[in-house]
Amino acid sequence: MVYTEHKDAGGFLAVAHEALEEQESANGLMLGVCKRLAEAPDAHDTPPYLATVEAAGRLCVAAVMTPPYNVQVFQPDGADAGGLGPVADALQRGGWSVPGVIGTTNTAEAFAALWAGRTGAALRTTMRQGIYELRQVRPPPCPPGRFERATEEHSSLVREWASRFHEDCFHNDECGRSLRIAEAKLQSGDVFLWVDGGEARAMAARTRPTANGQAISFVYTPPQHRRKGYASAVVARLSQLILDSGKQFCTLYTDLDNPTSNSIYRRIGYRRVAESIEIGFT
Structure with missing residues (x-):
């Protein structure tokens, strides 16, 4: 697997946009955040976290965080579940403050379990939403x-x-x-x-x-x-x-x-x- 941290939203979207737009409605939050970051890269006091994980040339995971907000995680259908590990490892290694995770149910729950296993964090579901x-x-x-x-x-x-x-x-x-x-x-x-x-x-x-x-x-x-x-x-x-x-x-x-x-x-x-x-x- 190839883990990449991107310096800006443009670089992130160059890798992730095709997979994100295949499920555009479900990924509107991540796409919208990245669009704002691309248009106003200096709008946040703290630089954003923008990462992708690829395997065999295909996107496995996309992750975005604009501190102090939750990390957003996305996995395409059928992607290797192991792709979440490099993201959790990098966030912990980089000393990022991660208050929580948001994403489609299976992906967010899988990431939360990884994070709890690595950090000992307690988990609490704060919201369940339908995307219409x-x-x-x-x-x-x-x-x-x-x-x-x-x-x-x-x-x-x-x-x-x-x-x-x-x-x-x-x-x-x-x-x-x-x-x-x-x-x-x-x-x-x-x-x-x-x-x-x-x-x-x-x-x-x-x-x-x-x-x-x-x-x-x-x-x-x-x-x-x-x-x-x-x-x-x-x-x-x-x-x-x-x-x-x-x-x-x-x-x-x-x-x-x-x-x-x-x-x-x-x-x-x-x-x-x-x-x-x-x-x-x-």
């Missing part, structure tokens, strides 16, 4: 109101709802990164609202474009406006907007422990293509 893909929108019943792009006048509301979205999804109040992303999306015109009677009822944002698709995130409806069709409406309209822009599909992540959101997205036309797990190390 949509290629054709099934329009839901339309509630009162209209779909519109958020503007600077919505800045306070977007910040508040992004913070609540983070708390709902990640069950903590360390929302600084989510707020920064939401503010950047507002500035770039990528945050959208469902507005009824002059009042915003629900929010969604487009993020992480890849070659053929784009993700939707920051889907939030205040408790008093839930179960009225606002989230379904804003996500459906934003999904159609993405498809109309020339993308072949949309993706989003859902909490597998929240059956309501999973059923909403399925009714719009999303189907689950993978499961992702986040495991923390302590």
